[in-house]
Amino acid sequence: MSQLEFSPEPRPLGKSGILVSPIAWGMWRFAGRSVSEGTALVEAALDAGITLFDTADIYGFNGASGFGDAELLLGEVFAASPGLRARMVLATKGGILPPLPYDSSPRYLVAALDASLKRLGVEQVDLYQIHRPDILAHPQEVARALEDAVTAGKVRAVGVSNFTTDQARALASFLTIPLASHQPEFSPLHLDPLVNGLFDQAMERDIAVLAWSPLGGGRLAAPADARALAVAEQLDRKAEEAGVSRAAATYSWIMAHPVRAIPIVGSQNPARIAEAASALQVRWTRQQWYHVLVAARGEKLP
Secondary structure, rough: OOOOOOOOOOOOOOOOOOOEOOOOOEOOOOOOHHHHHHHHHHHHHHHOOOOOOOOOOOOOOOOOOOOOOEEEEEEHHHHHHHHHHHOOOOEEEOOOOOOOOOOOOOHHHHHHHHHHHHHOOOOEEEEEEEEOOOOOOOHHHHHHHHHHHHHHOOOEEEEOOOOOOHHHHHHHOOOOOEEEEEEEHHHHHHHHHHOOHHHHHHHHHHEEEEEEEOOOOOOOOOOOOOOHHHHHHHHHHHHHHOOOOOOOHHHHHHHHOOOEEEEEEEOOHHHHHHHHHHHHOOEEEEHHHOOOOOOOOOOOOO
């Protein structure tokens, strides 16, 4: 039976001209550790062949404090090991401002990006994404702020996170530069991008997809309901066949879709980060891939 096509080679980040690894590493839980611990995690990801690093100004916020802490720690890591920055494609996000909660006004985005650059200790990030859509911000104003950031040399490429297809389309209509990325939640337990048009839009317009929470927020690591158990069973069959972990099988299932989604590994454990690279060895047949999808849907395909 034929296998689905997959290349483990670096792939374009949309039309940005930037090449990235097929797997990314996310820093949602990066804050709250020492510089040496942070450095070890960054090096573990780089050693695993991961070049795309995803953070955000909100990462580290606990509801009362910690805003910017993940970026600040990464900046301290760069200061201690200056060569690390040049080895990665650095992505960050802005637009969440507790307790508003969202602000994508041009004035705020300029301030948020400058604050992120200061915390990171860099003059430029490779990708800047609007973290969540601000319903009160006109997409033309948002587009102008993003383009100004590129013109100023603070950002190489721009994207969106948690946007609907219509919201992304509206923003793109006011941009003269490509929208490089969509960052939706996607896993075998969260299939919305498959059916709400997001993957279709990404393929149509050559927009990279960065999939957050690829393990279903930990529900695939410790399945506790019938649906999660059924999905885990199918993933385990593939994992056993390929000689990889369930997590690696899950990442590979995500990457097998023709949108070429890039799963964002959220683990803060060096061994599990290293383990993620084994996902690049896994090849799925159509039948195997659809078995997982059917289990995830909880019903047969029409």
